Amino acid sequence: MVSLLVAFIYCFFVPFKSTGLYSMFFNPATATLARERSLKLLNSTLVKYVFSFFSNSMSIFFVAILTLQMQNNMHKISFSKNIILCVFYLFCCSVVLLPGARWPVAKLVLTSVFAIVIKKRLKFNFLLFFIALLCILSIPVLLSILREGKNFSFLLMFKYYPYIFRRILVTPSQTGLWFVHYAQKFSFWGVAGIPKIASLLGEKGVNVANVIYLHYTNAPIASGLANTCHFFSYYSYFGLWGMIVFAIISIIILDLLFFSTTFLSKNTLVACTASLLVNSLSFIDADFTTALISHGFIPTILISYIFDYICKIKVKKATNISKQTINTE
Secondary structure, three states, X not given: OHHHHHHHHHHHHOOHHHOHHHHHHHOHHHHHHHHHHHHHOOOOHHHHHHHHHHHHHHHHHHHHHHHHHHHHHHHHOOHHHHHHHHHHHHHHHHHHOOOOOOHHHHHHHHHHHHHHHHHHOOOOOHHHHHHHHHHHHHHXXXXXXXXXXXXXXXHHHHHHHHHHHHHHHHHHHHHHHHHHHHHHHOOOOHHHHOHHHHHHOOOOOOOHHHHHHHHHOOOOOOOOOOOOOHHHHHHHHHHHHHHHXXXXXXXXXXXXXXXXXXHOOHHHHHHHHHHHHHHHHHHHOXXXXXXXXXXXXXXXXXXXXXXXXXXXXXXXXXXXXXXXXHHHO
């Protein structure tokens, strides 16, 4: 229901034929441009935050819950229920794919893997881990092939894997070096580098990732972002000692946030942990405050508590009804 509402709101502002999803399948030549334009067509800041909240937090948690429910139904041989849950799962994937980004769907699948591993308490197996990683990364690979309008082949597919690995493992470090070099060449950005904090202090924020992108690349898209790990970005904002202080603060905050999840019930805790593991990947290529809020870390914890509270109310009501039935008999 929530996925349907988010899809309706998104398509209300962005015609379906203008979305990155439509271009990826039916007009690959304009897929990259359509992805950027489909986000720009979201004129409402509120709608942008709603879609970001759904894509980075709510959808991930919902997928974890759906996965656990499907796993429980497997033991009960409830195939009809699992078919319905699979439909919900695929629709959720379709909604996060609307702008045309490749990574969100892979994150949902990765959440399912984490949920199953945690639930079953599986031991780490390097071979299975490597196979699972290849399978998950095949999603952005296939979407890249679709977006570029090329004919699929397994040979072409394996040619794309180095690019995906580079995008995940190398690019954040490379852009991090850009941040450090820019700060050493010109000057540190100061608090202006964190727009949310800068606005609270009455200062004008700067989109540093965009400035770095324009300075070090010759890409035709003027609104690109050179995202990197917050250790590099905070160095460019406050220097070495500032980076160390923020690193200590970030560790303390993360420990407190993870500790707060221990009060959740068992099943909700499994879904929450799987979701947070995926959300944690955002720290690789985002500022700490951005990863915490915009990329869904804190919102996921809040959703988990709300979901847990609703489940407890339902269980309590069901228990009361059962007691009343027994007393009546």
